[in-house]
Amino acid sequence: MRKLFIIALLSPFFSNAQVLRTEAIFPFLDIRPVLDLSVVPKGNALFFEPKKDRDFLTGMSQKNAFSVEIKSNTNWQLTINSDAETFTNQATNMPSEISSEVIQLRQDKKTQYVALNTTPQVLATGGPGGSKSKENNFDLDLALLPGDYMESGGFQITLFFTLSSQ
Amino acid sequence: MQKRGKIGSSCIELDRDNFVFAKRITSTFIRKVTLISTFLLCSKFNAILAQSINFSVTPNTDLGLVYQTGLDFETERTIPRAFRLAFGAANLNLAVNAKVISTLNYGTELLSSDFYSIRLSNANTNVNNKFRRLYQLDFADQTILEHRGSNRGGSVYYDYDLIVAPVGYDIEPGQYFYSIVFTLSPQ
Numbered sequence: 230m231r232k233l234f235i236i237a238l239l240s241p242f243f244s245n246a247q248v249l250r251t252e253a254i255f256p257f258l259d260i261r262p263v264l265d266l267s268v269v270p271k272g273n274a275l276f277f278e279p280k281k282d283r284d285f286l287t288g289m290s291q292k293n294a295f296s297v298e299i300k301s302n303t304n305w306q307l308t309i310n311s312d313a314e315t316f317t318n319q320a321t322n323m324p325s326e327i328s329s330e331v332i333q334l335r336q337d338k339k340t341q342y343v344a345l346n347t348t349p350q351v352l353a354t355g356g357p358g359g360s361k362s363k364e365n366n367f368d369l370d371l372a373l374l375p376g377d378y379m380e381s382g383g384f385q386i387t388l389f390f391t392l393s394s395q
Numbered sequence: 396m397q398k399r400g401k402i403g404s405s406c407i408e409l410d411r412d413n414f415v416f417a418k419r420i421t422s423t424f425i426r427k428v429t430l431i432s433t434f435l436l437c438s439k440f441n442a443i444l445a446q447s448i449n450f451s452v453t454p455n456t457d458l459g460l461v462y463q464t465g466l467d468f469e470t471e472r473t474i475p476r477a478f479r480l481a482f483g484a485a486n487l488n489l490a491v492n493a494k495v496i497s498t499l500n501y502g503t504e505l506l507s508s509d510f511y512s513i514r515l516s517n518a519n520t521n522v523n524n525k526f527r528r529l530y531q532l533d534f535a536d537q538t539i540l541e542h543r544g545s546n547r548g549g550s551v552y553y554d555y556d557l558i559v560a561p562v563g564y565d566i567e568p569g570q571y572f573y574s575i576v577f578t579l580s581p582q
């Protein structure tokens with residue numbers, strides 16, 4: 230009984246584990262969808278000057294013509310399309326007869342070349358990740374397949390890369 | 396008379412036994428009452444101790460962060476002097492413990508708890524240097540401050556920065572709500 234009495238008497242002074250007050254704050258994170266695309270051409274890779282018969286018949290290619298970096302927190306797909314169905318003659322600034330489909334692109338050797346068209350063509354797909362993830366950091370190969378007929382002169386076409394969530 | 400005397404004598408003996416018995420009962424009763432009273436007094440003392448602490452945690456600004464650019468996702472973000480711990484004048488030494496709880500989640504996945512850290516930014520009293528370091532918060536309580544109480548002067552406050560580690564791109568878009576809970580315990 231005496232022991233109990235002493236314990237009862239001293240209990241308030243040995244109450245370090247006791248919680249006296251509790252307060253709180255309420256932070257939050259609002260994470261929006263992000264799709265960040267960087268396509269950088271390497272050197273003079275976008276300039277083709279076919280001269281030999283072989284250049285016309287078998288085509289020309291530029292390995293690793295573009296460096297692509299993607300930052301996304303959703304599944305994504307990268308498409309390519311042109312602004313016109315044919316190249317523009319640089320001298321006259323008029324449409325030529327050279328089809329946009331002579332330009333082809335691919336992600337790497339494992340995938341097939343995709344012909345350039347006004348309709349977006351899927352080049353690559355991937356998942357969430359920053360540009361340091363292997364899936365979101367890659368190069369594109371560029372090929373020119375002019376065929377046996379091509380006008381002479383300088384011609385240009387604009388490529389559009391579009392990143393969208395899936 | 397003899398019979399009456401015997402009866403009287405017997406009655407007297409019985410009264411003595413009762414007296415001793417009653418005395419024992421009274422003594423035990425008094426002890427029990429004293430013990431219960433002491434418990435009640437101690438409880439009351441604790442309640443008074445708890446009620447006398449003037450403590451508050453107040454946000455100084457909006458504690459929400461929006462993530463929408465690459466920089467937002469990849470860099471550590473700080474809300475300077477995000478909140479204030481304040482104590483009224485009281486002669487009590489108190490430990491402040493902090494932990495984080497994921498409360499509401501409008502994404503489909505639960506975020507981990509280790510995004511938030513706090514660091515003492517400013518105070519109107521002396522603070523031991525060991526409590527000026529960065530504290531990465533977790534589900535478990537940790538002591539972030541020891542408040543030395545005093546009856547002299549006005550209230551004492553501590554302003555804290557709220558720091559959020561880079562969230563990266565692997566977290567699904569959504570709104571993620573947390574509670575950072577502060578508890579006081581006597582020292």
